[in-house]
Amino acid sequence: MTRAARALAVTSAAAVLALAVTACSGPEADAPASPTEDAATTADAFLETYVDGGRVARTDQGGDTVSEGQAYGLLLAVVAGDEPVFDEIWDWTTTNLQREDGLLAWRWDDGAVVDDQPASDADLDAARALVLAGDAFDRDDLRAEGVDLGTALLDEMTASTALGRILLPGPWATASPHAYNPSYASPAAFAVLSEASGDPRWDELAEGSRAATEALLDANALPTNWATVATDGTVAIAGAANGEGEPEYGYDAARASIRYAESCDPEDAAIAARIASALPDDEVLPAELDSGAGAVTSDQHPVAYAARAAAYAADGRGGDAEADLGRMTATAAEAPTYYGDAWTALAEAMLTNDALAGCPPLAASEADAATSSAGALQDPVAEEAVSAAVPEHVSIPAIGVESDLIGLGRGADGWIEAPADYNDVGWYEDGVVPGDIGPAVIAAHVDSPWAAAVFHDLGKLQPGDTVSVSRSDGTTAEFVVTGIQNVKKHDFPTASIYAPVPTPELRLVTCGGPISSETGLYEDNVVVTAVAA
Template identity: 70%
Template sequence: MVLTACAAPADDDTGVRERTVATASTFLDAYVDDGRVVRTDQGGDTVSEGQAYGLLLAVAAGDEERFDRIWSWTTENLQRDDGLLSWQWKDGAVVDDQPASDADLDAARALVLAADAFDRDDLREKGVALGEALLDEMTTTTALGRILLPGPWATSSPHAYNPSYASPAAYRVLGEASGDPRWDELTEGSRAATAALLDANPLPTNWATVADDGTVAIAGSASGEGEPRYGYDAVRTPIRFAESCDPADRALAGRIGPALPADETLPAELDSGGGAVTTDQHAIAYAARAAALAGAGQTDAAASDLGRMSETSSTTPTYYGDAWNALATAMLSDDVLAGCPPLTDATPAAAGSASDAGSASTGAAPGLQDPVSPTSPSTASPVHISIPAIGVDSDLIGLDRGADGWIEAPTDFDAVGWYEKGVLPGAVGPAVIAAHVDSPTGPAVFIDLPKLVSGDTVSIARSDGTTADFVVTGLQTVEKDTFPTASIYAPVPTPELRIVTCAGAWDPATGHYVDNLVVTAVAA
């Protein structure tokens, strides 16, 4: 067999925008069926929240065609006569026609952003109109100011209130598009209500009540029954406030951090006092803690939690977790959704995508276990690799990214390379090592890579005389045509390696193997 090229797709996370596009596209590919966002792990239904997430992520991915399909399905199946969106559709029909204000708000925001992204004035008009319907039907004024009601059913005082529905960034986008002063009123009222809620309890809860006189209390549900929890709704609160362009909103996100557990492993749900109510983990819980830490200025620790977020999404995929893995990536590290991301500088380094990632400080929040392995961070270049189990003992050369988006293969079939635009081996994140498996004349340097097993060691010598040691934890074979870039190169909180070569069948038509073998190794 003749091997003309054998490496891997370059990490699409060579920049913030590339990561945003990758995570957004991954969600859209997995959960959108001809414009319908399917909750595949929740009975296959569709809710207005999911359609709104799809619209926002289509904007983040720059995917106009998919945006149009999602919006078309939404208008045909969910939009009511008053312009608002019915909440739930199942088995071919709407089963709950009540609107949910967070979905309508996110959809209106997405429409306005899409108007700018795709140069479509018609979308701006639709976004403004949806926002106006929301202002008319699902807001009210209290002593704290104007607040967002969860639905038209919550007009009686004390009003049922969901803290995670408030979105200062969305208010600003819609206020600038429409000129309606009620958006500014919502910004002020939501900030006041959130501050009052955090005065009443250190953690926001899934539900609360806000009375006309400004009295705020935590609640167990929309009806007030049950035990208050910091759960799958409430965790969105710090994310939405951390992406705000107003320092006062970010400060509110920062107030939440000290009430969260400081352990590296974070439960998916907590009681109102911060105690675990489950051993489950969920991507959005890490996203929320990242937002809270970022709001408090602890960007290195926040970036580590973004790594945990992506890893959890990858290992335990769910509709909701994958949606918020993508949304939090966009909201906290990118300005594509017109917010002010608090982790623009910190995220690429911690996620292993900046060219100077080796100099990134890991840092942990007070009480958080330091997620960095004992391997000392270094800005020195890798110069040599040793994999004793398969007899590899080779100098390392630098590899660039080709015009096709793939890491360029070494020109020497016995050379091993490292991806210079990615992570420095030994720095936090997934560093990439690549080489050929064979050549026109016989085996190449990585011919025995498939023989590695968990526990085998890899050592990287660096130009400053230090060594970064790793232990193999697994091997996987993936198709090149559908290479799972977002998961393979997902940010991780510790130094890791991705050792890549070709695998699978040889395709004489293309002159390439059809698969890649990816070996994962973690810091020893």
């Protein structure tokens, strides 16, 4: 899929329609800043704080510079749309860190390189940034340098295994079993560089990295900072790059879910979603966990919250993801650090807007911010994929719902027509047919001016409860509830709830949460997610 096609997919996934249900309408409110504006502001703040003459300084770690930091600066300059700062960072990098083979030396301190070894995550991020800057600033020179840097990485820091091509942390890891850092792989970067270069090894690297990371999660529910991958495909968790120490989920491993959640490939996003179930759900999340998810420190760090937000977003838990992004920002503000501020800015960009050419799971359109409706609904399925069947009846035994289904279309104002009867249940007939591939939408009122309505108990559903939808073709689509969340109507996480999915899914929507003192109407939506049984 080309970047243009990916951008179109994101646009389609974020195109929204308001659900005009009178009892669900929320209060008018000023539209918050768009995700793009928020990400650019945060990126600007990082650049202003840590970039000095093109050098990204780790001010809280002695003031040295690493190639990773230069790459972060380049990516954030793209997010900020700041061509002069991008050039300044890249000029410093090529002058002080670039080796004869084109790769970047890892560490510089006090006027000189003190560690000449390259780090593949830094080189990969820098190559991605160069290609994206070439596109953003219409610069063929930057695009070509990005392709060249990526080619050097492919030549010297990848290896073929039975699982496919994998990304090595550095040239020192060529012997089997290879040291493997799951957070170095970046599916979105692989896609950008594949399109820019036409080199098939990028697609091989995407497939091999996915297979290796899946195998790692088979071995341990949480990704660890380090692992090993043998030539025969055997994967094992490890304590460090040299294999010593106890395996942990920490400052490195946390990045894995962020990188996989921003991928446009549903198989990659599924990896991030898989990590969600292994993380503790406590409001306070320790910065480091052991391999079994037990706390090994009481410290908190923005990257830990960013990682859980990414995992939640990929798992369809948009409200929980937004809450963790808030914790990320608060933690970064309380104790600013180079690494924490870098990943606060990067996570906001990767998860909420497409400046870095990914498919951000928490992206929102301008319509999301402006609408005060019950929720943002959309049709993520191409016209040719829509079934000829129609749903006729829905059954939700756990809350005693047995109802025929009516079609909900768009009114003259572009909003979805509400059920005229408070006890009617409707399906969005311009969207996915329940039982077809994608997120089908069924909606109804929670109450009426005088009594409870048909979806009054929707919020009482639990994971494992069932939903059945009978269709006109004689089939019955069976679903199992996997999650339920309350989300703010004025900040509805459209992309995470209604984005395209590779299997049949269902979204049951009604109103909930507090009632506005100004309007007397509900401020939230209740959204139940169910997957094909």
